[in-house]
Amino acid sequence: MEVYLDNSATTRVTESVRDVMVKVLYDDYGNPSSMHRKGVAAEKYMRDAAQIVADSLKVEPKEIIFTSGGTEANNLALIGAAMAYQRRGRHIITSGIEHPSVHQPLLFLKENGYKIDFIPVDGTGKLIKDMLYDAINEETQIVSVMYVNNEIGSVQDIEEIAREIKAIKKDIIFHVDAVQAFGKYRIYPKRMGIDLLSVSGHKIHGPKGSGILYVNDNVKLKPIIFGGGHQRGLRSGTENVPAIAGLGQAVKEIYEDFDKKVNKMYDLKQKFIKEISRLEGVRINGLPAECGPDYEMEYIKKTAPHIISVSFEGVRSEVLLHALEDRGIYVSAGSACSSHHPQPSTTLTAIGLPKHLLDSTIRVSISEMTTEDEMEYTVEQIKDLLPVLRRYTRR
């Protein structure tokens, strides 16, 4: 049995995404900038994709920039806005658990004279909002908060944060990294007060190398890639039409039967957690503090439907990962930790996970394609492996 439970790393494309991409690669391969019919045909794929994405977010197609993925979208949003609004001040606020594609551009800006505040999270991975609000001052230019954390699936109160920060300072640009949230939540930037929103294609069964940045029409950005002035000068370079077409198709499908899919994932998540938490020496990370041993759905639903972070005492995550792999199950290690180069995960450290568990944490991430059988099989295998793995350890 092959069970792919690493959907937060990447997903498989759907058949229709594959088909449309092959068609663009092989038949409709024109350059959208070309004036002839082939160019027009290619451009149509882009227009259609932009329309689909815009509809899903309830925004205008002209507010959609296609990028090479979530990383580029985050870079463009942060560096682009920081450059465009330098005169408003050079202060940016973000959370302490952001993805490196937010964290690193901000460190780059810091080197270039910006002041960056990193707001801590509590033990469940929720931003301590009062500290965020207190950090806002005259100079504050951008606030960037991730919607769903990629390691533990904690979810921020995006709408509330947008409302509060704008009440304190009206002209703050609010950026949201929604790479793990898009397709799992209905996100309406205009209604929610989001100015910039990053999305990745390959996390929602689209192709790698595709992503979008939503840029509110009233927000100005400076480009970070210069060239022929494609996409209104914000993102030069011949558009990756096959990927854009694939992304459009994926977006269209991900919101079909949306509630049913999300509820199914929550069911799988709850069942899995219930089963796994019965085992000895197990800790489920990122659940609300109020959540009791029954793991009621109301608490599970405060976290993302697809990400489960579990720590197993006395088991090295890398070993568990490879042992599961041996049985056809693919998960990821909660932190990229090795005996030679310890790089404990920022999120797991930030939520105060005890040191001995940092290297004992795996992430199980499901998709709407995941089945109950697959999850049961996974639970079985973990049950089977734990005693063996715990027996053979460094002493």
Place this chain on the structure above:
Amino acid sequence: MCMFKAFLIKYAEIGLKGNNRYLFENALCERIKDVLKSLGEYLVYKEQGRIIVECPDEYDYDETVEALKRVFGISSFCPIVTVDYIEWENLTKAVGDYVDAVYPEKNFTFKVFAKRADKRYPLSSPEICSRMGAYLLNRFPTLKVDVHEPDVALNVEVRSKAYIYSIEIPGPGGMPVGSNGKAMLLLSGGIDSPVAGYMIAKRGVTVDAVYFHAPPYTSERAKQKVVDLAKKISRYAGRMKLFVVNFTDIQLYIYDKCPHEELTIIMRRYMMRIAEYLAKQENCLGLITGESLGQVASQTMQSLAATNEVCTMPVYRPLIAFDKKDIVEVAETIDTYETSIQPYEDCCTIFVAKHPVTKPNLKQIRYSERKLQEKIDELVDEAIKTVEVIEIE
């Protein structure tokens, strides 16, 4: 297009080998052909105690030089300009043009060395030297002759064609791989063992390697790293076979039955046994390890005695007296260092005890090993039976 059309290969130690000399020369020719194969159609042949490599019309000079620098047995090599018409006027002009092109600054001392293979050539070697010197002084007045310590030794050899050369590029030395038997390298993912393999290969030894893999405790990437290392070694050592032994069950069994602080030593004894078995099967005459005296607990004299005891084949330990930094230096030269330091665990470290024995007592180790009697032979047989062989080109 590059002015150099050929290379003259010089070798040192092979020259000493009396009646076996041709074997060494043939092995060297084969190795040279091997490293140049992917670069184009080179002609490699022996000629009066040297080897000549003729380059194709279009070739990459730097690539060729880099490849030749990896052939053990070459002490040095010289890029040559060949002259097809050896009439005196043509020859002098060619030598003059050579000097002009190779040495843009004409402020050095030189001496002409002439060799005349074709004794029918109208000038004798000393005559070629003096006349050629005069011609050059005339054409480039700022040059000076120094017959004792010239800056440039300008060689002119007259055969059916003439060869002109003056640049000598150092080779790696050693002896051509294939001239000196075969040995089995115990290759881990670390810094030392690739260097050990390289050093023994340098003495003309063909190298095969064995790697002990312990899934799920060591990952596919750890294995890939070892394959990458083997490829790097094979750039010098030529084709090799890499044997991947699944060692997990043996390791866990030892873990279950033996005192934990002896785990590493006992494990290494089984590695040696398996390596020796595979070595014999492959007609190897020795084992190679990257051990360096005192580097870690398993490399003290007592530990080495304990691991050495289980095999009868000679174990070559070329790094035995090296400091770590000297090993790293070689690893950097042969470009294995960057690969070696990738952070994937190998099977030696996964269960290592906090305080492993540093002075194992042989009697005690043998006693502990007796606790393995019930199943160990079966597990070793299984490991040997399921060995994966990867051909490294």
